[in-house]
Amino acid sequence: MAKILISPGKYVQGKGVLKELNEHVDPLGNKVLAICDSVVLDLFEEEVKEGLANKELLLENFNGECSKQEIERLKELAQSEEIEVIIGIGGGKTLDTAKAVAYYSQLPVGIVPTIAATDAPCSALAVIYSEEGVFEEYLFLPTNPDLVLVDTEIVAQAPARFLVSGMGDALATYFEADACALTKASNMPGGTQTLTALNLAELCYNTLMKYGVAAKKAVEAGVVTEALEKIVEANTLLSGLGFESGGLAAAHAIHNGFTVLEETHAKTHGEKVAYSTLVQLVLEDRDPELIQDVIRFCQKVGLPTTLSDLGIEELDEGEILKVAEASCAEGETIHNMPFKVEAEMVKDAILAVDRLGR
């Protein structure tokens, strides 16, 4: 199998860079449909308009869910208005919608994340939900976004929980890529891992451990520091390239397992991924010192290390076994691990992490 790495065409990050959006969109087209999260529109409408002042701009409110209906509505709008380029501005759901609209309209797409809560911005993937918010399918796209532009001044003003969640999602990236390196598992574009992908994933992990706490403090103060810049890059670019071209393994499969428990629904994707990463480390029998380091990191930034932190107050082994069974379902990425993983092992590792985390 060939080694394949994919990435967005251009990545721009910095304080106040929204003002420069125009010049980066220039090569993509002039008639812009900007799909904008409603919370973001309330807070930053002037900045968005200023960033696209040289364009023929149609600014449209995102209805809140990345659903087929919303994608169809926006696609029709793009068609009737003879739009040349789609820009998505907001969180992961707005960005995934913009990617899907651009794909079905055969137009270029620019992505402007306003929080760093997931690694959605850079990927060639959109996660589709029903209008009620129930997961429906992964839409694999033939190309990554043409442009990703992150204004860290905007990210710094968002609630800290978003940045922390992004660190939780990014925490898994290296350990999953490392497992895939051992098994030569296939990555998102259907190749095997390049050296580049594995090293970016490792840089992602080292960056979190070194700058995570300082970055959280910066966001709590609403200010942009170099530590925040590094963590935004880790959550958005390094984790994005790392998961897509490095591959997924146990942590994301266990995350999917946790979603069967209603109690965890109020927790973010990244929060569940962080706990699931600890479970992967226990399954792998990693050095206890490393596991302690990762647990301490999670506790310092405020990521869950106990089942109670995940919303599971009553410990029912049967329920945990259901999580473990779901994480071992056929086709799950847990089967990319370098040893055979069975539900019973996952259940025990989930319970062991809870003890370690207390």
Ligand SMILES: NC(=O)c1ccc[n+]([C@@H]2O[C@H](COP(=O)([O-])OP(=O)(O)OC[C@H]3O[C@@H](n4cnc5c(N)ncnc54)[C@H](O)[C@@H]3O)[C@@H](O)[C@H]2O)c1
């Ligand atoms: N495509 C991918 O590769 C990929 C990867 C991971 C996750 N995802 C998807 O991403 C979605 C989750 O993303 P998310 O956590 O960003 O959720 P989201 O898009 O729902 O945003 C979370 C909340 O943040 C608010 N928000 C956005 N910017 C803000 C700001 N600057 N200040 C204050 N509030 C702000 C939004 O209004 C929303 O209420 C899920 O649908 C998930 O499936 C996709």
Ligand SMILES: [Zn+2]
């Ligand atoms: Zn993830």
